[in-house]
Amino acid sequence: MKAIQFIEPWSVKCVDVSLPEINQDEVLIKVKAVGVCGTDLELLSGDMPHIKNGFTKYPLIPGHEWAGEIVEVGNSVKSFNIGDRVTGDVSIGCGCCYICRTGRYNLCPNRVVVGSYRNKDGAYAEYLKMPERHLYKLPDNISYEEGALVEPAATSAYAVMKARIGLGEKVLVIGDGPIGQLAVQCAKIAGATKVINVGSWDEKLEVAKQLGADAALNYKKDDMVAAALELTNGEGVDTVIETSGNKIAFNQSIKSIRPGGKIALLSFYSETEISAAINNFIIKDAEMIGILASPNAFKPTLALMETGRINVKPLITHKFPLHQAEEALEMVRSKKECKIKVLLIP
Numbered sequence: 001m002k003a004i005q006f007i008e009p010w011s012v013k014c015v016d017v018s019l020p021e022i023n024q025d026e027v028l029i030k031v032k033a034v035g036v037c038g039t040d041l042e043l044l045s046g047d048m049p050h051i052k053n054g055f056t057k058y059p060l061i062p063g064h065e066w067a068g069e070i071v072e073v074g075n076s077v078k079s080f081n082i083g084d085r086v087t088g089d090v091s092i093g094c095g096c097c098y099i100c101r102t103g104r105y106n107l108c109p110n111r112v113v114v115g116s117y118r119n120k121d122g123a124y125a126e127y128l129k130m131p132e133r134h135l136y137k138l139p140d141n142i143s144y145e146e147g148a149l150v151e152p153a154a155t156s157a158y159a160v161m162k163a164r165i166g167l168g169e170k171v172l173v174i175g176d177g178p179i180g181q182l183a184v185q186c187a188k189i190a191g192a193t194k195v196i197n198v199g200s201w202d203e204k205l206e207v208a209k210q211l212g213a214d215a216a217l218n219y220k221k222d223d224m225v226a227a228a229l230e231l232t233n234g235e236g237v238d239t240v241i242e243t244s245g246n247k248i249a250f251n252q253s254i255k256s257i258r259p260g261g262k263i264a265l266l267s268f269y270s271e272t273e274i275s276a277a278i279n280n281f282i283i284k285d286a287e288m289i290g291i292l293a294s295p296n297a298f299k300p301t302l303a304l305m306e307t308g309r310i311n312v313k314p315l316i317t318h319k320f321p322l323h324q325a326e327e328a329l330e331m332v333r334s335k336k337e338c339k340i341k342v343l344l345i346p
């Protein structure tokens with residue numbers, strides 16, 4: 001089959017590899033659509049913590065935001081059949097250890113992560129194998145292309161759930177990319193009454209407004225902290241969802257929350273350590289919440305997409321055939337053109 005490999009930093013190749021062989025608890029999936037994610041670029045540049053700490057090595061097949069059709073099932077697979085339309089978790093736990101048994105399989109010490117951690121082959125390929133226990137059927141009204149956005153939507157949903165965003169909250173979402181856009185939608189669904197989206201592209205901020213943001217501001221023109229305070233009568237927001245991975249944004253998050261507020265962090269920072277106005281954080285008796293992947297969030301996310309409450313369609317701005325992955329990655333990297341989610345179609 002054809003697959004895209006990252007050979008070394010900044011080297012992308014379309015290669016022929018053998019079809020994955022499935023174990024008895026696995027299925028083989030024909031990939032129909034796969035999203036290009038910021039994480040893929042971190043893997044390509046070598047900046048990804050998993051590359052730096054040796055848990056992921058070149059060459060690797062990336063791609064963790066996918067949807068496809070089952071073409072083969074292992075002998076012990078019970079809940080899925082050939083022809084089923086599916087998507088699946090990004091973290092694959094062992095299913096046996098104590099952490100997995102508490103449901104936190106994104107932290108399993110034996111885990112693999114699709115398209116990265118421990119080199120589990122990803123979905124930048126014609127076929128992908130997955131264990132049955134991490135698969136979800138796509139509702140009939142969700143296309144494969146929309147299905148490729150279940151994973152980022154589930155990440156945003158997990159952040160909103162873990163940050164306990166509740167009725168009447170005021171929320172600042174930093175970042176106008178897919179995760180930020182989906183966090184805006186999930187925060188509104190959770191009951192937030194004022195959601196402010198901050199980004200750098202007016203076109204994307206307009207999309208965020210159409211999809212539910214109550215206010216949107218461009219940090220290149222507006223002072224984010226001043227705006228967050230002004231829009232909350234000087235109190236500060238209840239929760240910040242920080243999706244930008246920018247260390248300045250992290251410090252602005254501390255300034256933007258009210259006393260007792262929360263900051264959920266969804267993006268890796270390129271620096272291993274960043275300095276923070278930590279006393280201000282303590283004085284606010286605030287909470288910081290790390291978000292790794294999307295454990296147990298696919299099912300509610302799919303239900304919200306099926307009923308039209310999460311809308312991913314306007315976020316799909318570009319599509320490339322699989323063999324043009326390099327062009328797609330370059331488009332995402334260069335940030336010259338306005339884009340939200342770029343898909344590869346094998």
Ligand SMILES: [Zn+2]
Nearest residue numbers: 037039065152
């Ligand atoms: Zn992703």
Ligand SMILES: [Zn+2]
Nearest residue numbers: 094097100108
């Ligand atoms: Zn485990």
